[in-house]
Amino acid sequence: MNTWLMKSEPDVFSIDDLESKQQAPWDGVRNYQARNFMRDHMKVGDLVLFYHSNATPPGVAGVARVCRQAHADPTAWDKKSPYYDPKSTPAKPVWMMVDVEFVEKFPRLISLDELKQYPQLEGIMVVKRGMRLSVQPMKKEHFDFIRRLAGKPALSTP
């Protein structure tokens, strides 16, 4: 099993949206590196940290699980979709998505600011400056550490 972090803007799709739907396609990924991770390395059962980007504050909001392996993203050939991309057609899909299911919403948001405070998390992609990749592989130990943080009080900022 692999562990991941995936970013979504909560104004568009949040952990609460996933909780109410229980299952949803992770559509709209339009970056080759992110697509390749989903297509080549994501397996049903993989766990995903659900990260809220472009939020106040940004941070990890909960956990999802991959419930369907990568398949074509049909929003790419929907002209009305904000994710429309004429490069992709039903015959030759360019963009892929996985489906995810809700696992848990954290009792508190683990903010990006907080993630940066732990030496145990040094090196994780999401804290790197300029890191825009929306699908990031992550070590199980880091995944578990962040998940444990969710049950802990926040560190006081020095």
Next chain:
DNA sequence: GCCAACGTTGGC
């Protein structure tokens, strides 16, 4: 709203 960092595009 700003802008740094990054990815993509397209002329050559």
Next chain:
DNA sequence: GCCAACGTTGGC
């Protein structure tokens, strides 16, 4: 294949 221009992401 290079790289400048452009567009996007996303924290602040």
